[in-house]
Amino acid sequence: MSLKENLLATFPNIQTTEADNFKEIRKNALENFDEKGFPTRKEEAWRFTSLNPILREEYNLEIPETKIDIDKIKSYYIPEADTYKVVFVNGVLQEDLSDLVTGKGYIITTLDKAKQDENYKEIVAKHYNQIAKKESMAELNTALSTNGLFVHASKSVVIDKPIELFYFASSQDALLLQPRNLIVAEVNSDIQVIERHQNLSDNTVLTNSVTEVYNSKDAQVHIYKIQANTHKSSLIDGTYIYQEEKTESRVHTFAFGGKITRNNLEFYQNGEYSNSILKGVTILEEKEHVDHHTLVHHKEENCESYQDYKGIYSDRSHGVFNGKIFVEKTAQKLNAYQQNNNIVVDDRATVNAKPQLEIFADDVRCSHGCTVGRLPEEALFYLRSRGIPKKEAEAVLMYAFANTVLESVRIPALRKEVARLIANKLGVSIELEF
Template identity: 45%
Template sequence: MSLQNKLKEAFKVTTKNVTVEDYKKEAFKAFSQKGFPTTKDEEWKYTSLRSILKKDYGIEAAKTSSIAPEKIAPYLVDGVDSYKMVFIDGVFHPLLSDAIDEISMKLLSHAVEDASYENIFKTKYNSLAKGQSSLTDLNTAFTNEGVIIEVAKSKIVSKPIELVYFASGETTAMLLQPRNLIMVGENAQVKFIERHQSLSNVATFTNAVTEVFVAQNGIFDLYKVQNDKEDASLVDATFVSQERDTIASVYTFSFGGNITRNNLSFYQNGSGCDSILNGVTILKENQLVDNHTLVAHQSPDCQSNETYKGVYGGNATGVFNGKVIVDQVAQRINAYQQNDSLLISDKATINSKPQLEIFADDVKCSHGCTIGQLDKSALFYMQQRGIPKSEAEALLTFAFCSDAVKDIKIPGLKRKINQLMADKLEVNIQFDELS
């Protein structure tokens, strides 16, 4: 039985929340009509899901026994004092998580039963993700757990919040569908670190959706760490709505996994918005990472800055599709977009498509794309000064990627990313000393 037919048989609505029930029914109807995306869809032209859809996934959330803290410790960011929220096989684990007094946090499964959250479900939940793709519809229809976070007006959260989703591998292959809603109040500031991680080699397919609302003068930072096992696939859709004079940034670091698709959309709904989208991808073997971004400039006097760097070896494939849309009323926009890729193998592939759609006449917009190899003259120069070839290549690669890493605001996370880069490049270099 195909996964789509299996989902049709399994679909049922268990919540008593009428609003969420309507969302689920409408979303499942939309998914049933569209089905899983294929390479015939323009937005999925270079990324096929056929290989991962053949797995016999379990659909219901597993009731996993507790996992020892030492088993998950390697996947947390050491050296960072953070609040941790841990989910295992789609279930929240309070014993592995921290109590957070600085924010209002409610599990999705509890919020649907809480009348005080009804207005949030009517006005915020699913307002950005609705109808964006068949996979966001699938998440809306089937998600049972996630988190709703509210950061109060003028609150500056003292520590980053780590959202970590583990697949235990104690059951058969799993289809996991976490859903998050984050609301940042006026003048508030908060940082998040997000990771989806398998603890075994059992196949997983995670279809995640996060909606973010940043109120006036708010600051929101999200760091995505993607370094999963070879049979773990991820489709991660994040939608960010910005009000006046806000700063929102999302950094995506992709180093592992089977197929990883990042759908990142920013909507600027007030003047003075600043949107920052940075990413680093380092792949080998048969991995694929597809970064699809959208920045919708819908108000005047805003800016966006987008820098994605990729290094591809083995039979790896990279995809970058970045779209910047400037509405007719969005005058005096400054939008920058750059995608640079290094191919360090003759069999590696990159498909890059930066796009600008401009309907205003007083703007500064630029986009660029480069695809090449390491500078042989620079490599020769470094070798002549006694640096081994592998370390010289790694240093040049690090320098190439540094533009997308240098502005990380959490020092411990910056060291972690540098170490992951070193591990991926298979060299023993203290990258943190270069940051």
């Protein structure tokens, strides 16, 4: 049987005690997925990313027995970061390792628990699967997702620490994981989430993740995605963000490898004076592949969006940036900016960059720019003449190149961790945090 057939066949076996409305959503999503099937390169949005190599694998669709190596898990915690941790292994919450919080004007829990919680089940029902796009991978997740993070901040509540969310995979078989997150920020609240998917084994893992984020008026939600997985790990991430007026929502994506990574990142602005910030650093080597598909949908007046994606590509790696800005006729006095700069270290590496601006309003400022280049030789010689060896000098310049993205990371411990990951990725042991 094909993976699709296998997935359809597992549906009746889903053990769930959730209410009928959620079961109905699953059923509809499954039918939709059945109809659409997996995306293929014939679709414009998937032109540069083929899922074939990962769909051919034989996946274990059951949740395997999980043996947990706590030391290994803890080695992925961001050093010196004061965070609430939420840890899943193979889709199962690890209560011992997680800091679930409730009763403080905010809740940090799992989506499963929230669906059953008297105080929250209506909030979940109100927002669940409202903004996620009804395209095939998201529908597959909606149909078969197991569990995930649920965060809710009540009016004017600032969650005092970032939430560090981990999805670990550890199995003898090839594993397919489908986490589902829902983040709801009520009026004037503030939430920060750092999300990481990490394969602890040498086996194949495919993660098909969906996150929905709701920003009520004046709310701020900042999400940081750390994508630095093994060469047998693939990720398809759909993150869908809804913004009411005067909200500021940010997503930073640090894509440092894996087999195939696809980020569908979509912002929907539905109120005046909203601001969407999308930033990314991508550093790839060998045959790694990352595809960033962003969308900012502007509907109301006086809004802003700002995209800054930096990419560094070595060996035979492949990067894709497709940034779409959609401006409705009603979205006047808009300021939208998009920047995508790439350094190609190796002639065999490929970058496909495509800005897509669809503008139906007449009083807007939209700008976009895209570059593909190499490291500046003069700067390299300058650094080397001061005793910094070639490899380290290249790392310093690459870090500097990515710095416009890093400088807006508000959590110092995270900035340090990202600098460390970059140094690791570039194979140097110098401190890059400038």
